[in-house]
Every structure is written in C-alpha cells, then in structure tokens.
Amino acid sequence: xxxxxxxxxxxxxxxxxxxxxxxxxxxxxxxxxxxxxxxxxxxxxxxxxxxxxxxxxxxxxxxxxxxxxxxxxxxxxxxxxxxxxxxxxxxxxxxxxxxxxxxxxxxxxxxxxxxxxxxxxxxxxxxxxxxxxxxxxxxxxxxxxxxxxxxxxxxxxxxxxxxxxxxxxxxxxxxxxxxxxxxxxxxxxxxxxxxxxxxxxxxxxxxxxxxxxxxxxxxxxxxxxxxxxxxxxxxxxxxxxxxxxxxxxxxxxxxxxxxxxxxxxxxxxxxxxxxxxxxxxxxxxxxxxxxxxxxxxxxxxxxxxxxxxxxxxxxxxxx
Amino acid sequence: xxxxxxxxxxxxxxxxxxxxxxxxxxxxxxxxxxxxxxxxxxxxxxxxxxxxxxxxxxxxxxxxxxxxxxxxxxxxxxxxxxxxxxxxxxxxxxxxxxxxxxxxxxxxxxxxxxxxxxxxxxxxxxxxxxxxxxxxxxxxxxxxxx
Numbered sequence: 437x438x439x440x441x442x443x444x445x446x447x448x449x450x451x452x453x454x455x456x457x458x459x460x461x462x463x464x465x466x467x468x469x470x471x472x473x474x475x476x477x478x479x480x481x482x483x484x485x486x487x488x489x490x491x492x493x494x495x496x497x498x499x500x501x502x503x504x505x506x507x508x509x510x511x512x513x514x515x516x517x518x519x520x521x522x523x524x525x526x527x528x529x530x531x532x533x534x535x536x537x538x539x540x541x542x543x544x545x546x547x548x549x550x551x552x553x554x555x556x557x558x559x560x561x562x563x564x565x566x567x568x569x570x571x572x573x574x575x576x577x578x579x580x581x582x583x584x585x586x587x588x589x590x591x592x593x594x595x596x597x598x599x600x601x602x603x604x605x606x607x608x609x610x611x612x613x614x615x616x617x618x619x620x621x622x623x624x625x626x627x628x629x630x631x632x633x634x635x636x637x638x639x640x641x642x643x644x645x646x647x648x649x650x651x652x653x654x655x656x657x658x659x660x661x662x663x664x665x666x667x668x669x670x671x672x673x674x675x676x677x678x679x680x681x682x683x684x685x686x687x688x689x690x691x692x693x694x695x696x697x698x699x700x701x702x703x704x705x706x707x708x709x710x711x712x713x714x715x716x717x718x719x720x721x722x723x724x725x726x727x728x729x730x731x732x733x734x735x736x737x738x739x740x741x742x743x744x745x746x747x748x749x750x751x752x753x754x755x
Numbered sequence: 756x757x758x759x760x761x762x763x764x765x766x767x768x769x770x771x772x773x774x775x776x777x778x779x780x781x782x783x784x785x786x787x788x789x790x791x792x793x794x795x796x797x798x799x800x801x802x803x804x805x806x807x808x809x810x811x812x813x814x815x816x817x818x819x820x821x822x823x824x825x826x827x828x829x830x831x832x833x834x835x836x837x838x839x840x841x842x843x844x845x846x847x848x849x850x851x852x853x854x855x856x857x858x859x860x861x862x863x864x865x866x867x868x869x870x871x872x873x874x875x876x877x878x879x880x881x882x883x884x885x886x887x888x889x890x891x892x893x894x895x896x897x898x899x900x901x
Contacts (some may be wrong), residue, residue, distance in 0.1 A: 496777050499813070499836065499837050499838060499839045499840070500781070500839050500875075500876055501784060501785050501788065501838040502836060502837075504781065504782065504785050504838070505785065505835075517877035517879065517880065518874070518875065518876070518877055523874075554836060582815075596766075746851065
C-alpha cells in the first residue's frame, strides 16, 4: 500500500499531532477553528477521495441493516452491538478481537479511517472512541454523517464492498486515558461531569431517552454535580457539528468547563456521550476527557452510589 | 418451542431464516423490510388507532384488527431509515394476518428468539420484535372481547 510521508509534516502543523496517511481536509473554514481540524471531513472532500489507497470509509449505525439499504461506495460496516462489544462480558472486544475485526474489514494500522453513520453520527462517534481505545491514530468523522451525505445527493450503493483482508496488529486496549469506570467516576467527583442525556432523564422523570426502550436502571436522576448538556446541543441545523464559537458558548460559558479541567461525560450506555466526548476532546481541545460507558445503566443500578434527582446539579457528597 | 402452536406461515418464515448463514439472514430480514405493505389509508389518517411500540428504538406503530369472522390482520408503519424494525414488523404482519384470534394468542412469546437472528442482530434489538408481538396479542385480546 502506498503511503504519503510528506503529509505527516503537514498534519503535525495543522492538527494536534496525529499522523495521517491521507491528507487532512483543509477546505472548510468551520473546521479550521476547531482544536483538531483534521478530525472532520466534508462530503465533498470524501467523495473526491473514495477509493484512495490508505483511506477506509466505515459506516456505523444504530440500525444494523441500514448499511445494507445503501452505503457510501466502498464503505465497510462496523456494528457496535455485534462487533465492538464483547458478546459475554459487558466490555469491548480485546486486542485479539479488534485485530481480527479490523483485518476482516481491510483496515491497516496506519490507514486513515473516516467513520459516518445515522443519528448525527452517534454510533460513528462511538466507534471512533472504541478505535481510539486501541490507539488507532487517524480516525475522523464525516461531518453530518449519513443523512447529510444523502441530503447532498452524493452516491450510495448496495454493491457489496470487496474487502482485501489486512494483518492488523494485536494491540492491547488502553482504557486508562479515554475511558472511565464506575470507581473512576466516584474518585472523580468534584471535577466536571457532563450528563448528555435528555432533561427528563437528568431530572429523574425517566431512566431512558424519550422514545427509547427501557434498558434497566433501577433508580432515576443524575450523578451529583453533573451539568446537563444534552448531546444534541452540539449539532447544527444541517446535521453537522456547530461552529467552534457556538460550542465554546455551550460548554465553556454554559457548562463552565475550563482549560485544564479533567472531564467525564456519560449518558445511558455511553453512545451519546461518545458524541460529546468527540466534541470536547477533538473539536474544543480539552486534554483530559473520558467517556463513562457504564453510564446510567450502571450508575442507576449500582448499590449505594450517590444520586441527585431534580433539575439542579446538586452537591458533591462529602467522603 | 413446540411446533404444534406455531402457525404454518410463521414456521415457514422461521425455517427460511434458519436455513441460511448468519450474514444471509440479515439479507433476508432486509427483504422482509422491503415487503412491509403500506398501512391502509383508513388507518394512515388516524394515528389514534395506531399503537406505538415503545420497545423499538425507531418510531413504529401497529394496528391490529379482528374482523367479524374472528380473523386477525396486522398492519405496521416504520420509517425507511429503520430497516431492522421494518423487517420485524413485516415478519409479524405477514405471519399473523389471516390467523384466528386464538391462533395469534397461541404464538409462542419467544418466537422472535427462535428465528436465528439473536446473534446477527443482537438480543437488545430482538427485544423490539418481542415488544411488537406482545402488543399485537394484547390488541387481539382487547378487540376480540368487544
């Protein structure tokens, strides 16, 4: 596979040092304002590069069959339920499993991976976060996801993508920097927490997203001191991410996040909070942002963890 | 599951799935999703006659009727961007329509788990189909009693 070393230098200058195989998208003034402009691509940029060696397009959706109804030409599907999750333990696949999965999708370790999906990239962001746990460096989102691509009249096909399997190396998953477990969250109390669920879930009126099935949390409410910033606030009318200025107003001015903060985001099972994690980490440039994927389905059923109900964040309990 | 309570059309659908490898089962589910008939106009204009299936992540509504002869018909709507849900609805609509109320009520509650999709689609998603079946049965009970 042909690599293009000159782009590495370009990328270091334009992004926060992730090495890339395919040059980053510099066509969008909106992206240029983000902390890591290279983490997003536009539909136009992607369409012009489909089929480029070193570029793999991945679709990741809530609906396991949506890809089959038509996908970006050459894209492969990664399903979070059946492929990224461990089938037995509530955890993600391990290094062996990830290597097998990515090899079967034709993804090499230094490939540029552009992920897109339905629901404003919820599941795409979730997949990107899981790829990041394995240190796959060059992962990006298609701004606006599947819907915007289709709305722009770009090509989709039901032709089967022919995959040439790769030998993806076995890399241990590193949860320490990007993922928070329940005990980490308990130790984190007193630092900023962002609850990205709906206002009704935050206040404790309900334990599931409106119109989503009950997934079994025994108590309702939120983690003490968590700020409520529903994930969708980061989405612009066109389905893409809002501008840097708008995002700063929401997360810095609104939720009070400051440079140097250690931040944990959570939702119900960690998927919506991956979307917010992406915004905080890659678009706004906060260094220390972790996603608590246990989220409410764990916290709301755990024994003797503190919970606040109502619309106020509440106090951090004394320990 | 005992076969003697599974109506022929549902048994046939189950066997069609089980004969295939897992990736092909998804393709078959996609075909079912494309066959979901439109809801008759008399219901399309009356959302109050349709019941939302809360177990499904996508907005899906079902209408179940029992006619004067005691025969059941099931209709469903689900958005095009939710093909899995459409596929589930289509299987049930095809499998339940034309049965008697008693036959519908005798369909094993674990039918959705029996068609070989649990691993390919995930147990959580299959729960949406179970919710649909439960709601269809409840409507049959209510409408038969009238």
